[in-house]
Amino acid sequence: METETQEGSAFSRFMAGEYGRMLRLAAGVTIVNVGLTVISPPLGLAVAAFGLVPIAAGVFNLCPIAPAWGGHFLGSAYCPAKARGASRKS
DSSP, X not given: OHHHHHHOOHHHHHHHSHHHHHHHHHHHHHHHHHHHHXXXXXXXXXXXXXXXXXXXXXXXXXXXXXXXXXXXXXXXXXXXXXXXXXXXXX
């Protein structure tokens, strides 16, 4: 079980990668757009505010739901080579 947490599931690794991050950003922008243009206030504003969560998750490479299945909250945990390279440059 410990190895699974370090390596993560295929879905976690995908979501931590470039395409997963773009998917979260696109989903967030879509939710914000729907909240502001399709749904009337005040519910639309609440939906738009919720859309900021996947945008922030994509920008900062976070996965708020990954710990529920034993994954890492930080997407960078799935990219150890990048994390080591970044720390060497500092």
